[in-house]
Amino acid sequence: MTNLTIIGNGNMARGIATRALAGGFTVEILGQDAAKAQALATELGAGVTSGTTASAPQGEIVVLAVPFDAAKTIVSTYGDALAGKTVIDITNPVNFETFDSLVVAPGSSAAEEISQLAAAGVNVVKAFNTNFAGVLVAGQSGGQPLDVFIAGDNAEATSAVSNFVSASGMRPLVVGPLKRARELEGFQFVLMTMQANPAFADFNWDTGLLITK
Numbered sequence: 388m389t390n391l392t393i394i395g396n397g398n399m400a401r402g403i404a405t406r407a408l409a410g411g412f413t414v415e416i417l418g419q420d421a422a423k424a425q426a427l428a429t430e431l432g433a434g435v436t437s438g439t440t441a442s443a444p445q446g447e448i449v450v451l452a453v454p455f456d457a458a459k460t461i462v463s464t465y466g467d468a469l470a471g472k473t474v475i476d477i478t479n480p481v482n483f484e485t486f487d488s489l490v491v492a493p494g495s496s497a498a499e500e501i502s503q504l505a506a507a508g509v510n511v512v513k514a515f516n517t518n519f520a521g522v523l524v525a526g527q528s529g530g531q532p533l534d535v536f537i538a539g540d541n542a543e544a545t546s547a548v549s550n551f552v553s554a555s556g557m558r559p560l561v562v563g564p565l566k567r568a569r570e571l572e573g574f575q576f577v578l579m580t581m582q583a584n585p586a587f588a589d590f591n592w593d594t595g596l597l598i599t600k
């Protein structure tokens with residue numbers, strides 16, 4: 388049985404799948420191109436199957452490891468095929484033309500927009516948007532386990548994501564309802580501008596957002 392389906396075969400698919408496999412989960416990779424999905428599955432090794440988004444996801448947890456616009460299309464297209472599943476939105480809806488704002492309206496978030504497009508019974512949870520792909524592959528940042536911020540409205544779904552994160556060797560931080568995704572997306576946007584800013588030359592895309600004391 389597949390525990391986790393990841394839609395997409397890019398950098399975040401690789402990062403999240405790497406952690407999931409380390410935690411003993413099975414992973415299904417579904418891409419829009421069968422050969423690309425197969426290539427990532429082969430690279431990841433045992434415990435991974437692949438297919439295309441023409442098929443319904445088999446996992447109980449489905450990760451949307453695609454750009455925001457594609458995530459909206461995928462959730463709409465799958466419709467009832469996602470009912471009863473926990474769907475993780477990892478997107479950062481940054482305006483990549485200006486790199487100066489998000490593309491979602493103030494008072495909303497990518498996660499909430501995706502949730503509104505989802506069929507009844509689909510539980511959308513925000514997670515992993517503050518974890519850079521390469522850091523997920525590494526599995527630690529500065530020698531510390533990774534923090535994964537989680538926001539969602541359904542307790543069973545946030546608990547499922549929390550358990551998955553914990554079993555995969557990271558620290559789950561359930562920060563509140565799905566609307567907290569607004570702040571998670573806003574904060575990651577600030578972090579992304581810092582990564583791209585030469586004034587912060589010491590930082591790179593290999594940083595991790597951790598809560599410490």
Ligand SMILES: NC(=O)c1ccc[n+]([C@@H]2O[C@H](COP(=O)([O-])OP(=O)(O)OC[C@H]3O[C@@H](n4cnc5c(N)ncnc54)[C@H](OP(=O)(O)O)[C@@H]3O)[C@@H](O)[C@H]2O)c1
Pocket residue numbers: 394395396397398399400417418419420423440451452453454455457460461477478479480515516517518519520521
């Ligand atoms: N990179 C990071 O460090 C990072 C960190 C946190 C969150 N995120 C978020 O994670 C998401 C994925 O980022 P990424 O870095 O993994 O991007 P990426 O490496 O460019 O991969 C994007 C993937 O989405 C797939 N895709 C695009 N449209 C699709 C569709 N309609 N149906 C199925 N698959 C589709 C692409 O497929 P093809 O290969 O066939 O084009 C590709 O596999 C984005 O929303 C991003 O904001 C990224």
